[in-house]
Amino acid sequence: MQPKMFCQSCTMPIDNEIDRGTEKDGSHSDDYCKYCYQRGMFINPEMTLAEMRSVITDQMQKREIPEAILQNSLHMLPGLKRWKNKEK
Ligand SMILES: [Zn+2]
Secondary structure, eight states, X not given: OOOOEEOTTTOOEEOSGGGEEEOTTXXXXXXXXXXXXXXXXXXXXXXXXXXXXXXXXXXXXXXXXXXXXXXXXXXXXXXXXXXXXXXX
């Protein structure tokens, strides 16, 4: 079984190639989903960790994702590649 890949920006599980973001040369990103990353750039490069938290909370609540999963994702966020080196 392949290890499950998570977007290193928003924690979304990436099960299919088609959900991956793209690099400048059009290849698939190994780190980010298509909602965060296109053509080698973040779609919303100014986004802060706090904003990402509220986006994820919103989306998961809309989709009625269990609270435990939401909390787990929020907990993972600061350790992800995109946020690790930021101050908050
Ligand atoms: Zn993402």
